[in-house]
Amino acid sequence: MTVRASIPAFHIPEELNAAAPPERRGIRRDHVKMMVLDRRTGSVAHGLFYQLDDYLRPGDLLVLNASRTIPAVLRGTWSRSGSVLGEDIEIRLASRIDDRTWQALVVSTGIRPLQGDRFAFAGPLAASVTEVVSKSMAILTFSLEGTLLTNQLYALAEPIRYEYISHPWALDYYQTVYASTPGSVEMPSAGRAFSWELLFKLQRRGVGIAYVQLHTGLSYLLDGDGFPDPRRNFESYEVPPDTAEAIMRTKADGGRVIAVGTTVVRALESAADGSGRLASGTGRTNLMIEATTPLRIADGLISGFHEPEASHLELLAAFIDPALLSDAYREAIEYGYLWHEFGDMNVIL
Template sequence: MEARHLHQFHLPDALNATTPPERRGVRRDHVQMMVLDRATGQTQHETFFQLDRFLKPGDLLILNASRTVPAVLKATRLAGAEHVEVRLAHRLDESVWQALVVAQGVCIGERLRFSPTLEAEVVAQQTGRPFVTLQFSREGAALYDEIYQLGEPVRYEYIHTDWGLDYYQTVYASVPGSVEMPSAGRAFSWELLFKLQRKGVRLAYMQLHTGLSYLLDDRWHQDPRENIEQYMIPQETVEAVEQCKAAGGRVIAVGTTVVRSLETAVDTDGILRAQSGWTNLYIHDRYPLRVVDGLITGFHEPEASHLDLLSAFVKPELLYAAYQEAIDRQYLWHEFGDMNLIL
């Protein structure tokens, strides 16, 4: 089966997780987990809290420490006093963001007021894309303070309740920057992380600040290669990977963001390097993974480019069969849903 056919499956609406597990009476670390064997396609079914059963001493989990920002803001156009919604898309520097302004006729030089103490000017537009570049009147921590006071988290079309920002955070997130939650790590609790460490599983961290993928309008289709996101791999994580590989352990990425970052940071000699930058790496079924041996992820909707990345781990026909089994077993999809361990 070609990877593109993997995208073509029917996901019943009832399997869209619209409510955080904690509000369904389930601990975040007790969602369901499907364990998928990369080589054979065989599956096992457990709760996520039993993750330690499938990992070995010496394995290394790499987690994305990026923290979700409340990226949906309300503003007033100073020319005309129209109220508009602004969705932050990518942070470019201490005071500059790319953003989606949900309004017609936004032009360079226009000013937006978010609060009595925060304004922004449109300083650039992108031809053929919906984003503009905003220069804010504040920068650094002061700008983040305003954003956290004023903003709401990005919520997708299947979410019908205004869940607060805390529901869109992982427990270990520490560096603000993601406009959509790096959701593969949501099911971890500190209790589970300590449990894994007691078994001898090591933890390491990196950052990839997710950009805006939910553009509200179907006419804006974002190719995976257009999704350019900022990442940082610290030296201690590189050293942890080297030690893990030398001892025969497995490097397991928590989320597709971690896979893309690690594989981007491999040089032409196949060596992982500590670095920071921007990545638009598109991973597919023919991409040779050079760092990552396993993946913890959620379940991805039909047509999602994440499915191409998953097919670099598992043959598309095996992945398709596993997804059909997950549907039959009533697994839940999306950021508040169930988990998939691929080893």
């Protein structure tokens, strides 16, 4: 059973698409609205995110994704066999393969990329198509690698923005306050509502804080492909030794491990073995989590609100009965909760 088969389709009214960061709507990032769901009963409580400490207990552990968002939209000239196919062509980085190679989405007017095509960007940066993945997705090998490539991305590229975003907001708006290692092409947005003040308040209450890293890939494709299947979308993750130790200690002491974001759930569940032991280390995951998937590590989830077609919504149903989730989402629409990366928060405990 999947959530798509279990949760009736719903419509997100246009006015509930968060088009601007909270700070540009006149509120602090930790004052967005918060809907808290009881995993067992489906009961709903409403509040503001800075009140999160009212719902957590001493001995609980929050696990955050420390990945930092990079500018991932390039524009350049597309050529094939010496002939120019188009100028100012948009390239969206989708997932990193190695120091100079990325899977990327070519946003074109119907022309399919072919092996050997070349994209020339400003300055010394260029890329060649070394493999075609689909009608709009290709493997690009860049002319620079490592830090040189990263520096050029920061100099030339922009953040990925979807059609509901009202303004070309600066990259700083697409970061969590604790982001450290660059690598995500889209913001790990479940953690955006945290402020340092809230994190310190939670620690004073006895709530632990730990970090993993999962570099997010592109969440939406083109040409009718819609949302990518996680099973075909490998993402790199790291679980540090101190985080693995903190999680296992929390579980042994009867505390709850609360994942901040679906990315954290995927990282933790990918790193766990069949007996529920969590191993530290790095890896790449294409784990698909849905309603029937047993959760071995995560006891709770903090997330945003997700579109009905997204696999993220399927993952939520591993935490709470799909029927209860459906009722809660209808209530969220009635209460005017905002969707997407600049929107409101959903806590499932």
